[in-house]
Amino acid sequence: xxxxxxxxxxxxxTALIPxxxxxxxxxxxVLAVLMFLLQIFAPGLLxxxxxxxxxxxxxxxxxxxxxxxxxGNAPELTRERDTLAAQNLxxxxxxxxLTAKNADLEALIGAAxxxxxxILAGVLARPPVSPYDTLVVDAxxxxxxxxxxxxxxxxxxxxxxxxxxxxxxxHIALFSTGGRVTEGWVGDTRIPITLTGRGGxxxxxxxxxxxxxxxxxxxxxxxxxxxxxxxxxxxxxxxxSPRDTIYIAPYVNLYALTWVMxxxxx
Amino acid sequence: MRTTLxxxxxxxxxxxxxAALTLVVVLIASVLVPPVGLLAGVLTDALYWTPSVSVxxxxxxxxxxxxxxxxxxxxxxxxxxxx
Numbered sequence: 001x002x003x004x005x006x007x008x009x010x011x012x013x014t015a016l017i018p019x020x021x022x023x024x025x026x027x028x029x030v031l032a033v034l035m036f037l038l039q040i041f042a043p044g045l046l047x048x049x050x051x052x053x054x055x056x057x058x059x060x061x062x063x064x065x066x067x068x069x070x071x072g073n074a075p076e077l078t079r080e081r082d083t084l085a086a087q088n089l090x091x092x093x094x095x096x097x098l099t100a101k102n103a104d105l106e107a108l109i110g111a112a113x114x115x116x117x118x119i120l121a122g123v124l125a126r127p128p129v130s131p132y133d134t135l136v137v138d139a140x141x142x143x144x145x146x147x148x149x150x151x152x153x154x155x156x157x158x159x160x161x162x163x164x165x166x167x168x169x170x171h172i173a174l175f176s177t178g179g180r181v182t183e184g185w186v187g188d189t190r191i192p193i194t195l196t197g198r199g200g201x202x203x204x205x206x207x208x209x210x211x212x213x214x215x216x217x218x219x220x221x222x223x224x225x226x227x228x229x230x231x232x233x234x235x236x237x238x239x240x241s242p243r244d245t246i247y248i249a250p251y252v253n254l255y256a257l258t259w260v261m262x263x264x265x266x
Numbered sequence: 267m268r269t270t271l272x273x274x275x276x277x278x279x280x281x282x283x284x285a286a287l288t289l290v291v292v293l294i295a296s297v298l299v300p301p302v303g304l305l306a307g308v309l310t311d312a313l314y315w316t317p318s319v320s321v322x323x324x325x326x327x328x329x330x331x332x333x334x335x336x337x338x339x340x341x342x343x344x345x346x347x348x349x
Contacts, residue, residue, distance in 0.1 A: 024269070028301035032308045039312040046312045050281050057282040131285035131310060132319045163316035173318040180318070 044166020047124070047136060051169070054124040054136070058258075116224065118152065118261040119143050124169070126257050133177040133199050135159070137260060140168045148266030150223055153252040154259075158227045162262060172260065175221060175229065176201045176250065185226055186246070187217040193246075195219070201250035203230065206243040219248050272298040280310040280324075289327065296335025297342070303331030 121139035160174035180197040220226035230250040276295035296303035307328015
């Protein structure tokens with residue numbers, strides 16, 4: 001009886017080469033290289049192939065949310081609905097007042113220029129599925145999307161700019177992408193600040209101490225005019241530092257975005 | 267069967283799961299099939315990477331997952347770690 005079970009040296013396992021699965025390993029490596037080359041020479045093809053899976057995932061997530069709402073606390077949901085209905089009425093009244101004021105001002109100083117043409121795009125993938133704080137949308141250069149164009153969320157809130165566009169899809173780099181720097185303003189006095197993205201829609205910035213900015217101050221970014229993007233939610237100040245750090249929460253919930261509007265030019 | 271399931275799950279998770287959960291799934295799949303980590307990383311960058319991101323972090327993370335998974339895979343096979 002042999003001392004070693006695998007006496008045949010050609011069947012002996014080594015530490016470097018696995019006993020089996022070489023074909024599988026080679027296939028997977030070749031697939032990885034092919035995928036890399038595909039993205040270089042045919043960008044957007046993978047996104048087009050992945051679009052049905054993204055849409056299925058979005059549908060399952062929204063269906064799950066609707067299904068679990070059945071287990072909600074009924075009195076609490078009723079209270080929340082009544083509160084939201086009251087807020088809606090108040091906002092509708094504010095909107096009517098502002099529309100009337102706008103009409104008066106247009107009559108006084110002339111009509112505003114027509115709004116820029118925007119392209120409606122469905123969001124296929126968003127954070128946290130998208131790891132780089134980007135949005136993948138189903139409108140590309142075929143629909144007129146160009147690199148550098150602004151993208152807007154609900155209510156005309158600017159979200160970011162188009163970073164790349166293929167024929168049928170585009171990637172939107174959000175202003176809140178980690179480390180991305182955007183110039184903007186804060187407060188009624190429009191104090192200039194430099195916003196630094198922190199991911200997930202959040203920003204922070206620094207201001208001189210005693211600048212007069214308080215929590216709930218509105219933060220703006222440039223676009224056509226000054227566009228509000230969020231509000232100050234926290235201010236950190238230290239006696240040893242001449243500057244305060246402000247933390248900004250966005251108006252738009254990125255994790256629930258389903259549609260965006262993309263400007264037709266940068 | 268287990269290998270096929272690991273490959274399918276690792277390739278579908280960048281499309282469906284949050285990035286952190288995808289990383290966990292890919293790490294586990296890489297223990298079973300080491301190269302699937304690199305493949306999932308390249309797929310993630312092919313789907314989501316833009317020029318505004320300077321480094322393809324997903325590919326690098328996938329490569330690290332493959333290397334780590336390969337090491338654990340070999341340790342299990344040679345009974346250094348009992349699986």
